[in-house]
Amino acid sequence: MLILCLVTPALAVEPSEMLKDPALEARAREIGRALRCVVCQNQAIDDSSAEVAHDMRRAVRERLTAGDSDRQVMDFMVARYGDYVLLKPPFKAGTWLLWLGGPLVLLLAGGALLLAARKRRTIATAPAPPLSDEERARVAALLREPSQGR
Amino acid sequence: MIPELGHFALILALAVALVQGTLPFVGAAKGDIRLMALGRSAALTQVLLIALAFLALMQAYVASDFSVANVVANSHSAKPLLYKISGVWGNHEGSMLLWSLILAVFGAAVAVFGNNLPDSLRARVLGVQALIGVGFLAFILFTSNPFERVSPAPVDGNGLNPLLQDPGLAFHPPLLYLGYVGFSVTYAFAIAALLEGRVDAAWARWVRPWTLAAWCFLTCGIALGSWWAYYILGWGGFWFWDPVENASLMPWLAGTALLHSAIVVEKRDALKSWTVLLAVLAFSLSLLGTFLVRSGVLTSVHAFAQDPARGIFILGFLLLVTGGGLALYAWQAPKLSGGGLFQPISREGALILNNLLLCTLAATVLLGTLYPLFLDLLTGNKVSVGPPFFNATFVPICAPLFAALCVGPFLNWKRAELGPALVRLRAAFAVSVIAAIVAAVAVDGRATLAAVAFGFGVWLILGSLVEFAGRVRRGRLRTLPRATVGMTISHAALGVVVLGAVATASWNVELIRTMKPGDSAEFAGFGVKLESIVPGQGPNYIAERATLVLTRNGQPYTTLTPERRLFTVQRRQISETSIHTNLLRDLYATLGEGDADKGWTIRLYWNPLAPWIWLGAGLCALGGFVSLSDRRLRIGAPRGSKGRSRTAVQAAE
Numbered sequence: 001m002l003i004l005c006l007v008t009p010a011l012a013v014e015p016s017e018m019l020k021d022p023a024l025e026a027r028a029r030e031i032g033r034a035l036r037c038v039v040c041q042n043q044a045i046d047d048s049s050a051e052v053a054h055d056m057r058r059a060v061r062e063r064l065t066a067g068d069s070d071r072q073v074m075d076f077m078v079a080r081y082g083d084y085v086l087l088k089p090p091f092k093a094g095t096w097l098l099w100l101g102g103p104l105v106l107l108l109a110g111g112a113l114l115l116a117a118r119k120r121r122t123i124a125t126a127p128a129p130p131l132s133d134e135e136r137a138r139v140a141a142l143l144r145e146p147s148q149g150r
Numbered sequence: 151m152i153p154e155l156g157h158f159a160l161i162l163a164l165a166v167a168l169v170q171g172t173l174p175f176v177g178a179a180k181g182d183i184r185l186m187a188l189g190r191s192a193a194l195t196q197v198l199l200i201a202l203a204f205l206a207l208m209q210a211y212v213a214s215d216f217s218v219a220n221v222v223a224n225s226h227s228a229k230p231l232l233y234k235i236s237g238v239w240g241n242h243e244g245s246m247l248l249w250s251l252i253l254a255v256f257g258a259a260v261a262v263f264g265n266n267l268p269d270s271l272r273a274r275v276l277g278v279q280a281l282i283g284v285g286f287l288a289f290i291l292f293t294s295n296p297f298e299r300v301s302p303a304p305v306d307g308n309g310l311n312p313l314l315q316d317p318g319l320a321f322h323p324p325l326l327y328l329g330y331v332g333f334s335v336t337y338a339f340a341i342a343a344l345l346e347g348r349v350d351a352a353w354a355r356w357v358r359p360w361t362l363a364a365w366c367f368l369t370c371g372i373a374l375g376s377w378w379a380y381y382i383l384g385w386g387g388f389w390f391w392d393p394v395e396n397a398s399l400m401p402w403l404a405g406t407a408l409l410h411s412a413i414v415v416e417k418r419d420a421l422k423s424w425t426v427l428l429a430v431l432a433f434s435l436s437l438l439g440t441f442l443v444r445s446g447v448l449t450s451v452h453a454f455a456q457d458p459a460r461g462i463f464i465l466g467f468l469l470l471v472t473g474g475g476l477a478l479y480a481w482q483a484p485k486l487s488g489g490g491l492f493q494p495i496s497r498e499g500a501l502i503l504n505n506l507l508l509c510t511l512a513a514t515v516l517l518g519t520l521y522p523l524f525l526d527l528l529t530g531n532k533v534s535v536g537p538p539f540f541n542a543t544f545v546p547i548c549a550p551l552f553a554a555l556c557v558g559p560f561l562n563w564k565r566a567e568l569g570p571a572l573v574r575l576r577a578a579f580a581v582s583v584i585a586a587i588v589a590a591v592a593v594d595g596r597a598t599l600a601a602v603a604f605g606f607g608v609w610l611i612l613g614s615l616v617e618f619a620g621r622v623r624r625g626r627l628r629t630l631p632r633a634t635v636g637m638t639i640s641h642a643a644l645g646v647v648v649l650g651a652v653a654t655a656s657w658n659v660e661l662i663r664t665m666k667p668g669d670s671a672e673f674a675g676f677g678v679k680l681e682s683i684v685p686g687q688g689p690n691y692i693a694e695r696a697t698l699v700l701t702r703n704g705q706p707y708t709t710l711t712p713e714r715r716l717f718t719v720q721r722r723q724i725s726e727t728s729i730h731t732n733l734l735r736d737l738y739a740t741l742g743e744g745d746a747d748k749g750w751t752i753r754l755y756w757n758p759l760a761p762w763i764w765l766g767a768g769l770c771a772l773g774g775f776v777s778l779s780d781r782r783l784r785i786g787a788p789r790g791s792k793g794r795s796r797t798a799v800q801a802a803e
Contacts (some may be wrong), residue, residue: 012385015663018662036536038514041392042390042392046385047385050613084532084534085535087537089533095525097521098535101513102510103511109510131360136449
């Protein structure tokens with residue numbers, strides 16, 4: 001499949017497909033970059049030379065010429081090919097983790113860091129526990145010893 | 151005969167790796183110096199054996215020995231010598247052999263230069279290195295033997311994929327692998343530290359240069375791959391958020407985080423446990439990248455199931471390396487805690503923020519890359535995750551990272567004030583805002599977000615330079631550590647990359663037109679005339695070459711000669727773009743299909759600041775190499791008292 005799309009890499013959007021109206025063509029490009037060529041591996045229809053991509057680009061331009069808004073064109077393509085055609089998947093039951101995963105990592109890790117920092121501060125500022133009798137005796141013994149030099 | 155020798159050398163290498171992966175551990179546990187020293191000689195033997203195997207395969211390619219199945223599948227007698235050589239790693243089996251070779255070279259480097267490491271640490275590092283080597287060598291020998299023969303031998307081979315017959319891609323895999331495999335050394339150090347139960351400054355002083363070297367190579371490798379995509383795929387894009395690209399970006403992000411946290415370990419003896427974890431993760435992500443690219447799981451989950459032997463092997467190995475590393479970490483990490491205390495607003499705090507954001511970025515890419523696979527596997531639902539998704543999730547997290555990047559270097563270790571740093575960055579901030587506004591008003595009518603991103607690019611460059619200027623003004627240029635110079639170069643270079651990427655992606659101008667020889671057009675202030683289209687002949691392809699003459703104000707400016715090549719062996723076409731650059735913009739032309747009746751499809755792009763993307767990436771790696779040349783980090787530099795006191799002085803800064 002990948003090979004199919006890369007065979008003639010220079011053939012993406014063709015002059016024959018392009019609309020006369022530059023504003024409309026610019027909108028078609030914007031949409032084309034967000035739609036996936038359904039037989040390729042991760043390529044937008046604008047970048048693909050596959051036959052399907054060619055048909056999809058034409059379909060986008062037909063809808064635009066017919067007066068559809070960008071939104072309506074996208075909906076039309078989704079109705080035809082499913083959510084799979086969107087390179088930016090919609091926020092849905094199946095994709096919430098995809099969308100929220102990154103922010104979740106940030107929040108959890110950031111929260112853990114804050115907690116750790118607070119804990120460290122309380123440890124650092126807490127007064128040292130008093131020495132036990134045994135420890136005091138050892139300190140005294142150490143202080144009495146003549147220093148042995150380095 | 152020679153391929154059999156190579157095969158045999160590989161089997162011997164596996165045996166040696168098995169010895170190196172076991173006995174030195176026993177020696178380290180028992181304190182037996184002889185067993186520990188075995189690691190060193192075994193590492194050297196291993197590199198010789200694998201080099202022998204690699205040379206044997208290369209010989210088969212150069213001599214076009216078509217009795218070897220791998221050569222038949224990937225080479226052809228008419229191929230230029232460079233691509234015969236690069237064909238060795240331009241395929242699955244050979245690239246795994248290259249991976250093992252680099253692994254062994256790094257192992258040998260630790261063996262040779264590691265004289266100043268404690269014996270037990272060195273033995274354990276070499277042991278872990280060898281165990282990774284065992285995994286890869288067994289993988290090659292049992293599932294992907296490059297030395298397999300075919301009988302009867304065909305007259306000629308099938309040739310290499312024409313897209314890969316390109317100088318950029320000839321050197322892309324070795325650089326990338328130097329990066330991937332470089333992280334195996336930090337992984338080995340991390341595991342050894344966990345086994346030893348301690349991390350000290352000597353450990354960090356070793357880990358940092360290795361991370362830095364691996365990171366530099368990975369940066370170069372990714373940049374080269376992106377450059378290749380830019381000029382070969384023919385529509386001027388440079389980064390596609392393709393899973394194969396993401397596979398290399400994830401270890402790069404983790405490696406960048408590791409690079410920074412290792413500084414804290416070295417200078418402040420803090421963040422030890424976290425750094426060890428990052429080292430484990432960075433290499434795990436490298437392996438994951440290899441798994442994604444090599445198992446075929448990306449093409450389709452089902453392609454993976456059809457030929458499971460390779461995929462299952464790498465997956466199992468990946469689980470062992472990651473799971474084993476993490477389990478050992480969970481068990482031993484509590485011993486590593488402690489170290490220097492610091493306030494949240496401090497150099498340490500800034501570097502932790504850097505790590506937090508970089509890891510979030512890596513997690514975002516990981517999720518976007520793996521999510522479609524898992525969803526398909528678990529529910530059968532198909533979902534596409536492409537550039538628009540990453541633009542919406544990845545880019546926003548870059549904003550705080552870039553904003554903080556310039557502030558961090560101003561902060562002191564342990565405790566710092568935010569105020570003075572911000573005051574010194576006032577001018578840089580003002581200029582960045584003005585640049586963004588100018589960009590929004592003058593250049594860009596479409597998207598204001600691109601203008602904001604442009605402002606960030608200016609901010610990164612100016613902010614880094616202001617910090618550097620501050621150091622110079624304090625009269626410390628001569629004594630300035632190379633590591634600091636390297637940091638400034640790399641940070642500013644990141645800004646250069648951002649400027650190039652934003653300008654090219656947002657403000658390019660294109661012309662797509664069907665033209666016949668003699669036709670003219672207007673394009674981005676240039677007059678374009680298609681002079682001729684003539685047939686051409688290469689060593690293993692036939693071509694159509696267009697001559698486009700560009701004029702400016704009626705004066706001849708330059709000539710672009712894009713080609714369309716048909717590789718006769720594979721019957722495959724590729725387009726050879728023609729690019730004229732003045733380092734501020736690229737004029738980029740490709741020739742599409744056509745004939746004398748209908749005319750040919752000509753594509754022209756004016757890509758502002760496009761060269762800055764790769765120039766910046768190159769500078770970024772250069773900064774890493776400058777930092778690597780710091781006396782303190784020089785591999786093998788004696789641990790003399792001089793070096794130690796220098797470090798102490800810097801730590802006290």
